[in-house]
Amino acid sequence: MSMEPAPPSVAPSPAAAPGPRLGLRANWRQFSLLVVVNGFVGAMVGMERSILPAIAEHEFELVAHTAILAFIVVFGLAKAVTNYFAGRFADDYGRKVVLVVGWLIATPVPFMLMWAPSWNWILLANVFLGVSQGLTWSTTVIMKIDLAGPKNRGTAMGINEFAGYFAVGAAALATGAIAANYGLRPQPFYLGVAFALAGLLLSVLVVRETRGHAHLEAALAPARGAPVVPSQGAIFWHTSVRDPNLSSISQAGLVNNLNDGMAWGLFPFVFAGAGMTLAQIGTLAAIYPAVWGVCQLATGALSDRIGRKGLIVAGMWVQAAGIAIIAFRSSFAWYAAGAVLLGIGTAMVYPTLLAAIGDVVNPLWRASTVGVYRFWRDLGYAIGALLAGVVADLYGVVSAVWLVAAITFLSGVIVAFRMREPGLP
Template sequence: MHSTDRDRLVLAALVFAALFSQLLLYPGVADLVAALGADAATSAFAATPLSASMWFLVAEFAGYVAFVGVWGIASDAAGRRTPFVVAGALAGAAGYLALALAPSVPSIPFEGVLALRFLQGAMTVGAFSLTITMLMDLEGGHGRNMGAAGIAIGLGAALGAPVGGRLTTFDPLAPLVAAACLLALVGALVSRVPDRAPEGRRRAREVLASVRRRPALSIPFAFGFVDRMTAGFFALVGTLYFQATFDVDAATTGLLLACFFAPFALLQFPMGVLSDRIGRTVPIVAGSVCYGAGILAVGAAPTVALAALAMAAVGVLGALVAPATMALVTDLAAESERGVAMAGFNLAGSLGFLGGFLVGGVVAGARGYDLAFLVVGGLEVAVAVVAVPAFLRLSIDRRSRFSLDEGDA
C-alpha cells in the first residue's frame, strides 16, 4: 500500500474514533444526565429531561466554539499538528473520565457537570479538527481526502449511536468510560503518521490575517453551519421525537439514527471522488435542497418503518453534500492556513450544532415537533438557494480550481 493511502487510512480511523466516542452519549442522553445529577429541584438547567439534555449537549459545543479556533491558529503558527492532536485527545479523555466519576462526588451540582462538559469539549475539538487537517495536508485529491474524513465521521456516528444505546442499557455512565478509552487511543496512535504541516513558524496574527483575505471561505462555512445544525437537531430533538412519537427505547432510537448515518458514512468516499470529477456546485447546492426536503419527510413519516426509510434517504443526500463542502475548504485555503481554515469550518459546524440543539429544543418545546422539523429543513433549503449567486461568482469549473489538482493526480 502506498504510504499516502496508508496514512489516509490511519487518519480516517482516528477521525472515526473521535466521532464514535462523541456519538456514544447521544441515544441515552436523558438517562445519562439523570445519572449525572440533573434534578429540576436543584438546577435551573434541568427543569425537564429535554432541558437538561439540551444543556448537556450545548455545553460540549460551547467548548468547541470557544477553542476550535485556538487549536487551529496554534497549529498553523507552530507548523505542527501531531503534538496538538496528542494533547487534545489525552485531555479530552481525562474530561470524559472526570464526568464518569462526577456522580461519586455528591457535592458537584449539575452546573459543575456542565462546566466539566465544556472543558471536555474544548479539549476534544483540538484532536478532532486537527486530525481532519492532517488529512487536508495529504496529496491525492481534496475530494478523496475529505471523502475519507467524511466516511470516518459518518461511520463513527452511525456505529456510535447504536453502540451507545446498548451501553446505556448496561449503565448510563458506560458511554463516558468508553469515550475516554477511545480518545486515549487516538492520542497514542496519531504519532504513527508523519506530520506534513507546512514548515515554519508564524505569528498568530499573520495566520488570522491570511484567512481574512479569503472571504470565499464563508461559503463552505455557511453550508457547514446549516448541515451540522441538522445533525444537532437529530441528535437531540430527533432522538426525543422518535421516543415520544413511536414509543421506542434508547437502543431502537440508536438504530433509527444509524439509518441516517450508515448510508451517510458509506457513500462519503465515492461522493468525494465524484466531486473531484464534476466540481462542487451540484453536490453542494442541489444536494442541500434535496437534503432539506428529506428532513421534512422524516417529520411527516407516520410509522417507524417510513421514518427509517426517510432517514436513510437523508443519509444518502448528506453524503453527497458533506465531502464536497469540506473539499471546498481545502480548495480555497492556502497550505499554510489549513489548520485555521478547517478550524473555521468546524467553528461554523459547532455553532450549527448549537443552533440545532437550541433552535430545535426551544421550538419543539414551545410549538411541537412538527414546526421544529419545518424550521430546520426549511433553513437547509434556504441557505442552498441563497448561496447560488455566490457559487456563480466563484465561477466553479471542474476543469479549474475546484477539480482534482494537477499536483495531486
Template sequence: MPSAASARYPQGIAQNSQQFALQTAQVFFVGLLLGMERTVLPTMREDFGLSSHAFLFLASFVVSFGLVKGILNFVAGDLSDRVGRKRVLFWGWLAGIPIPLLIFFAPNWWWIIAANVFLGVNQAFTWTMTVTSQIDLAGSRQRGLAVGINEAMGYIAVGLAGLGTGYLAVLYGPRWTILGFALLVIALALLALIWVRDTLPWAQAEHQEQNGSLPLHPDSARTQLESRWQSFVRVSFRDHTYRALCQGGVANKVADTLVWVMLPVYFRFHGEGIVQIGWITGSYAMVWGLCQFWTGHLADRVGRKVPILSGFFLLTLGLVGIALVHHFAAWMLAAAVMGLGMALLYPNLIAAMADVAPAAVRGKTLGIYRYWRDTGYAIGGLLLGGAAQWADAALPTIWLTAGVTAVSAIWIALAVEETHPISNRQGAG
C-alpha cells in the same frame, strides 16, 4: 521540476498510504468518542430530574459543546500551522480523559454540560487535525477523496458507537457504558499515535512548490500573511465564497443538532425505545459515513457545487419525511435519506474551502470554516431548544430545520462558483 522538499514529501494517498491509514484510524476513534453520547445522553434526562418539556436546558449540553469546539477549531487550525499537527492531536486526546469521568460521577445536568466542554476541546483538536493531515498528505488532485475518507470513517464510527452504546446501556446502564467505552477508545487512540508522523512538512513542501522560497511559517512571513483577526474577518464576512460556504457549514450542523438532541426526544414521545432510537439515528450517521467514500471522490471528478446542492436537497427532503411519517421503518428510511444528503454536502463543503485556501494558511482557513460550522451546534441548540420550548413540542423544530437547510442551499447556489481547479479547467476548455 519538483523541488527537493516535494521529492522528500511527495503528495498522494498511495505514496503516503501508511500515514494516511494511521490518520484514518485516528478519526475512527474520534468518531467513536463523539458517537457514544448520541443515543444515551438525551435519554438520561430523567436521571437528573429534567422535565420532558425542558427542551432548552436539555439542549444546553450541545450548546456548550458547539461554542467550545467552534472557537477551538479556529485556535487548532492556526496553532497547527505553528507547532505542527501531531502535537495538537495529542493535546486533543488528553482533553478527552475527563469526559467519561464527569458523566459517570455527575450528580446533576451541569456536570454533563461540563463534560461536553471537554468533548468540544477533544473534537476540535483531534478531528480538525486528522482532516488537515490527510489533506496535507493527499495533495490537490485527491483532496475531495481524502476528506471523504476522513469524514466517512468518522461518521461510520459515530453511527456504530451510537448503536452499540444503546445496546450496552440496556445491559450495563448508561454511566458504566460511557465510562468503559470512552476510556478504552482514548487508550487505543493514544497508543496508535506513537506511529503517527506530523504532516506539517508536507504542507510546507507544497507551499514551496507553489511559491518558491516564500516561507510557510507565519512568524517568518508577517509581511505576506494576514493576522489571525484579518483572516477571520475576510473568511467569515468579506469574501463571498468563503462566507457562503461557512453558512452552509452552520446549516448542516443545525440539522445535526436536531438529530442529536430533538429527534431522540421526538421518537421517545412516539413510544420508541432506546435501541430503536439508536437504529434510526445510527442509520443516519452510518449512511452519511459510508457514502462519503464515494461522494468526496465524485466531487474530484464533477466538481464540488453539484454534490453540495444535491446534498442540501436530500437533507431537506429527509427532514420533511421525518415530520410527516409516524412509523419506525419510515423513520429509518427518512434518516437514511438525510444521511445521504449529509454525505454529499459535508465533505465537499470543506473540500471547496481547501480548494481556495492557500497552502501557507490552509490550517488557519480550515480552522475558521470549522469554527463557523461547529458553532452551528451552539446556534442550533439555542434556536431549536428555544423553538421547542416556545411551542412545547419537538415537531416544529423539524420543520424549522428543513427551512434553514433549504435557505442555505439557495444562498450557496447564488453565491458560490465552482471551486475545483480540474473542473474549472475543463469548463474553460
C-alpha cells in the same frame, strides 16, 4: 608508501535524504493510520448520541428541552472556539502536538459521564469533549489534506469523514444496545475509556508530523497567493464574509451542523413520542451518521470529478427532505427512511465543503482557514440546539423540526446563487 591520511568518508547529502511527497499512494501508511485515529475521535461523540437525552430525563429529571439540549450548546461552543485556534496552532506549532493535546483533554470525559452527580457535570464533560474534538478532528482533517496534495482532496476528505461519522453511528448503536441491556450508566461509557486510550497511544507513538507536506505543496504552487501569511483577522474576515466561495462554504457548514445539533438533541424525543423503544431509538440514532459516513467514500471522490458546487446545493436540499419526512411521519420505517436521506445529503456536503476550501486557499495558511470554517460549522451545533430547544418548548418538537428543514433548504439556495465553482486541479 604514502603517509597521507585516507580521505574522510562522505556523509549522505541532506538533499539526498527522502523528503515529504504528496499524494495518497505515497503516504498511504500515515493516511490509513489517521483514518483509524479519526474513527476513535468520532466514536467519542457517538457514545453520547443515543442515550444522553434519556439520562437527562430519567436520572436528572429535566423536562424543558432547552435545558436538556444545553449539553449540545456547550459542546458546540467549545468545539467552535477550539477549531478557530486549532488551525492557527497547527500552522504555528505543528499538527501532531495539537492532536496529542486534544486526546489528553479527552481522557477524563467518559469518567465524568459515568459518575456525574449532577447535570452540571455532564455539561462540563461536554466542554472537555468539545475542546478535544476541536483539536483532534481539526488536526486529522488538516493532516490528511497535507498528505493528499491537490489531486485527491475530495477523496481524502471523504475517507476522513467516513471514518469519523461511521464511528459516530457505530458507537451510538453500541451504547444504545448496552444501555438497553445494562442501564444508562456507567456501562455504556466504558467504551469511551477504550476509545480515548487507543487514540492517545496511536497519536503519541505512531503519527508523524505533516506540516512539511503543506510547505512542499506551497513551494510547488507559488501562484496561489503571496508568501506572506495574512493576519488571523484577515483570514477570518476573508473566510467569513468577503470571499463568496469561502463565505458560502462557511454558512453551509453552519447550517449543516445546525440540523445535526437538532437531530442529536430532538430526534430521540420525536422517536420516543412515537412509541419507539430505547433499542429502536439507538438504531435510528445510528442510521443517520452511519449512512453519512459510508456514503462519503463515494461523494468525496465524486466531487473531485464533477466539481463541488452542485453536490453542496443538492446535498442541502436532500437533507431538508430527510428532516421533513421525520417531521411528517411517525413510524419506524419512515423515520429510518428520513435518517437515510439525511445521511446521504450530509455525505454530499461534508467532505465537499472541506475539499472546496483546499481548492482556493494557499497551503501556507490553509490550516488557519480550515479552523475559521470549522469555527462557523461547529457553532451550528450550539445555534441548532438552542434554536430547536426554544422552539420545541414554545411550539412543540415537530415545529422545531420543520423550522430546521426550512433553514436547511434556504442554505442550499444561498450556495446556488452566491458560490462559484472552484477551479479543479
